[in-house]
Amino acid sequence: MDYQQFAKVDLGFFPTPLVKLSRLSQALGCEIWMKRDDMTGLAFGGNKTRKLEYILGDALAKGCDTIITAGAAQSNHCRQTAAAAAQLNLECHLLLGGEQPEKAQGNLLLDNLFGCYIHWAGDNRKGEDIPALYQSLQAEGKTPYIVPYGGSNALGALAFIDAVKELAEQSRGLAFSRLIFASSSGGTHVGLMLGKRLFNQAFELVGINIDKDENPDMPFDGQILELARKTAVMIGSSETFSSQDLLLNPDYLAEGYGIVGAAENEAIALTAQLEGILLDPVYTGRAMAGLIDMIRTGEIRQGEQVLFWHTGGAPSLFACADQLDLTQGKNKQV
Numbered sequence: 001m002d003y004q005q006f007a008k009v010d011l012g013f014f015p016t017p018l019v020k021l022s023r024l025s026q027a028l029g030c031e032i033w034m035k036r037d038d039m040t041g042l043a044f045g046g047n048k049t050r051k052l053e054y055i056l057g058d059a060l061a062k063g064c065d066t067i068i069t070a071g072a073a074q075s076n077h078c079r080q081t082a083a084a085a086a087q088l089n090l091e092c093h094l095l096l097g098g099e100q101p102e103k104a105q106g107n108l109l110l111d112n113l114f115g116c117y118i119h120w121a122g123d124n125r126k127g128e129d130i131p132a133l134y135q136s137l138q139a140e141g142k143t144p145y146i147v148p149y150g151g152s153n154a155l156g157a158l159a160f161i162d163a164v165k166e167l168a169e170q171s172r173g174l175a176f177s178r179l180i181f182a183s184s185s186g187g188t189h190v191g192l193m194l195g196k197r198l199f200n201q202a203f204e205l206v207g208i209n210i211d212k213d214e215n216p217d218m219p220f221d222g223q224i225l226e227l228a229r230k231t232a233v234m235i236g237s238s239e240t241f242s243s244q245d246l247l248l249n250p251d252y253l254a255e256g257y258g259i260v261g262a263a264e265n266e267a268i269a270l271t272a273q274l275e276g277i278l279l280d281p282v283y284t285g286r287a288m289a290g291l292i293d294m295i296r297t298g299e300i301r302q303g304e305q306v307l308f309w310h311t312g313g314a315p316s317l318f319a320c321a322d323q324l325d326l327t328q329g330k331n332k333q334v
């Protein structure tokens with residue numbers, strides 16, 4: 001397989017560290033390792049940095065000068081896109097769901113610092129207004145490029161094939177039974193699925209579903225399989241996938257996207273207080289809550305060696321202060 005043909009631009013620092021979480025392991029009775037993609041380096045890091053290396057590489061190769069993407073007000077994807085666009089001297093337009101809040105905090109504060117244009121999209125939360133914006137920018141004489149929602153197209157997924165190669169090289173001598181991660185727009189999931197195949201990794205891939213599935217015509221499972229098919233075709237691979245190859249666990253959706261409950265609060269506090277590592281309230285806090293639950297219920301056996309993929313997102317902690325439970329664990333207000 002050869003995909004060197006795809007243009008790529010350097011945006012982060014790789015390989016990201018692979019670390020053992022000794023104290024969390026001891027507390028939970030399993031051997032837990034973490035892949036630190038929160039440390040990709042681009043504006044507080046995260047999994048979108050990898051995807052943007054290929055997607056913006058393509059934008060530059062096509063001579064584009066303006067980037068458009070969409071997301072939630074606290075989108076980590078939009079923050080990393082805005083930072084990358086600043087670095088690459090590209091104009092950046094973000095279409096953010098909802099209304100402009102009184103005060104910009106967390107990721108939104110950072111978006112503003114990177115000097116991008118912010119358009120409030122109301123109920124059109126998943127980029128529905130992109131075509132209209134594209135046309136108006138084109139009419140102004142710009143050459144716009146659309147980065148898909150969450151950076152989840154075949155080029156974005158390709159970056160996570162690389163990530164599995166990177167992991168395989170780092171983890172010789174280790175034998176992870178499972179790789180657990182937060183899955184939302186699916187690009188990370190697809191790249192990990194293909195990478196697992198192409199680099200013969202034995203772990204079971206456990207995607208923790210973060211976002212409620214609201215599209216009956218094309219549920220997430222179907223979207224992920226379709227993107228896996230497209231990505232395989234794009235790189236000239238004959239790998240095929242069926243629903244048996246896909247594990248997208250819906251057990252931890254709780255109150256829905258971005259609503260921080262007791263399980264997320266416990267996971268965030270445990271990881272902070274035992275390891276000094278920040279999870280985020282929306283994605284990794286929920287995925288870690290899933291891992292903790294699977295250990296406690298015995299679905300993951302004691303002593304199993306598991307890998308948690310930290311996909312980033314901590315800047316949104318600063319926008320969620322009122323949802324964080326500061327009475328958890330060792331925290332004492334004295």
Ligand SMILES: *Cc1c(COP(=O)(O)O)cnc(C)c1O
Nearest residue numbers: 076184185186188283311312313
């Ligand atoms: C975007 C994101 C994810 C999900 O990745 P997808 O490729 O969209 O499924 C997980 N964690 C964090 C912190 C993210 O920002």
